[in-house]
Amino acid sequence: MNSGHRTRHKRGQKFKRDKKGFFFTCCCLARFGFIDKSRMLLPHTSLLPGSWLPPFGGGAHSRVDTTALFTTDDISRWAQAESSQYDGLVAARPFDGRWDEFQSAIDEACSRWPERGLTCTAPSEASRFSAAVVELLSGAGLPDPISRQLHEDACALGRAWKALCPAVRQLSVKLELFGENVCSRWHCDNFVGRGIVSYTGVVGTEYTRKGNVDFWELQHCGNNKCIIRDPKLVESVAVGDLLLIKGTRFPLPHGTARSIKASNALVHKSPEVRFDQQGGVQNRLVLKVDVYELPAASGPARGGDKKP
Numbered sequence: 001m002n003s004g005h006r007t008r009h010k011r012g013q014k015f016k017r018d019k020k021g022f023f024f025t026c027c028c029l030a031r032f033g034f035i036d037k038s039r040m041l042l043p044h045t046s047l048l049p050g051s052w053l054p055p056f057g058g059g060a061h062s063r064v065d066t067t068a069l070f071t072t073d074d075i076s077r078w079a080q081a082e083s084s085q086y087d088g089l090v091a092a093r094p095f096d097g098r099w100d101e102f103q104s105a106i107d108e109a110c111s112r113w114p115e116r117g118l119t120c121t122a123p124s125e126a127s128r129f130s131a132a133v134v135e136l137l138s139g140a141g142l143p144d145p146i147s148r149q150l151h152e153d154a155c156a157l158g159r160a161w162k163a164l165c166p167a168v169r170q171l172s173v174k175l176e177l178f179g180e181n182v183c184s185r186w187h188c189d190n191f192v193g194r195g196i197v198s199y200t201g202v203v204g205t206e207y208t209r210k211g212n213v214d215f216w217e218l219q220h221c222g223n224n225k226c227i228i229r230d231p232k233l234v235e236s237v238a239v240g241d242l243l244l245i246k247g248t249r250f251p252l253p254h255g256t257a258r259s260i261k262a263s264n265a266l267v268h269k270s271p272e273v274r275f276d277q278q279g280g281v282q283n284r285l286v287l288k289v290d291v292y293e294l295p296a297a298s299g300p301a302r303g304g305d306k307k308p
């Protein structure tokens with residue numbers, strides 16, 4: 001079992017609003033003495049995963065901040081204590097272009113979706129969740145082979161969330177097509193968590209470790225260049241990989257101040273728009289299985305922290 005990390009894609013980021021000059025960034029304000037940035041930073045060391053107790057109460061564990069994701073080939077390990085050390089989990093399963101031959105059929109089907117996306121709220125119980133996904137897919141009009149893959153993956157992600165949070169009653173399932181309509185600002189999701197898989201496109205979700213993030217910039221500015229300390233430490237998952245992401249409402253470890261919202265949330269963003277050799281946008285079909293909230297007094301399955 002591999003718990004190491006991969007770096008498939010590293011590069012600098014360019015936030016498009018830079019070009020338009022809309023943002024006189026906080027970096028600039030600090031540089032010219034309008035604000036004292038050092039006094040406004042969150043307590044950074046407390047944001048490093050090695051400095052907090054894991055949410056399942058297994059306080060003996062800690063790790064060096066070398067990667068944000070727990071890498072495995074089995075997403076059921078999402079509910080195991082070892083994954084609590086990380087901001088997310090990735091099960092490597094690169095498609096290597098398996099669905100690219102369906103791209104035009106996917107684009108055509110997605111063009112009929114409202115706002116390029118379909119969504120449903122599915123009960124978390126396995127058979128009812130499966131039925132809800134089948135119904136969603138029946139209205140999607142996608143080719144059968146990729147529909148079967150989407151159903152299988154949605155159910156796997158649903159099981160992973162249900163195993164981690166047995167009390168969760170509903171999950172949100174989304175099918176979306178991303179072309180030029182991406183918001184590629186670095187952020188943390190403001191809910192419990194997300195499972196996400198890309199089926200077409202060039203690359204999947206980009207992410208980075210917490211030590212590479214200026215959290216004051218993340219929360220107060222819009223400039224990607226200011227948020228990321230070293231662009232070479234940006235990583236990405238592959239098209240096909242199953243990615244599970246913790247959000248800001250994921251249960252916090254004991255003793256962690258709720259105000260440090262990013263303490264176990266993955267810092268991530270959509271990949272930049274990619275174009276083919278003819279200049280056309282390379283669309284990315286994406287499946288999401290999200291947990292927006294947990295019932296009161298519930299938490300991860302392995303005990304310890306029962307706070308929402």
Ligand SMILES: [Fe+2]
Pocket residue numbers: 187188189268269
């Ligand atoms: Fe996100």
